[in-house]
Amino acid sequence: MKKYQCLCCGYKTLDSRGEFDICPVCFWEDDTYFNYSGEPITGMYHDGEPAMEELLDIPSGANHGLTLRAAQENYRLFGACEKDMLPHVRKPHSSEE
Numbered sequence: 376m377k378k379y380q381c382l383c384c385g386y387k388t389l390d391s392r393g394e395f396d397i398c399p400v401c402f403w404e405d406d407t408y409f410n411y412s413g414e415p416i417t418g419m420y421h422d423g424e425p426a427m428e429e430l431l432d433i434p435s436g437a438n439h440g441l442t443l444r445a446a447q448e449n450y451r452l453f454g455a456c457e458k459d460m461l462p463h464v465r466k467p468h469s470s471e472e
């Protein structure tokens with residue numbers, strides 16, 4: 376089964392893209408990224424994968440307004456997209472790299 380790369384930690388942990396799957400490694404919720412009119416920003420997706428640079432600074436509703444850039448920094452610093460999520464995360468499996 377195809378696995379999708381988590382936008383925050385980069386491991387292949389997601390069964391779908393933009394379906395609000397929660398990554399077990401960093402606890403980022405895979406948001407669909409709606410524009411200001413409430414429509415999904417589908418133009419940012421190429422071959423089913425989002426164009427990262429454009430997503431980095433959009434506050435994610437599914438992640439309590441956290442931006443992807445901040446979540447990535449948090450993951451680098453302490454291993455979860457937010458400090459409160461630390462008890463829920465696990466280490467990535469080698470098959471997810």
Ligand SMILES: [Zn+2]
Pocket residue numbers: 381382383384385386388398399400401402403
């Ligand atoms: Zn992740």
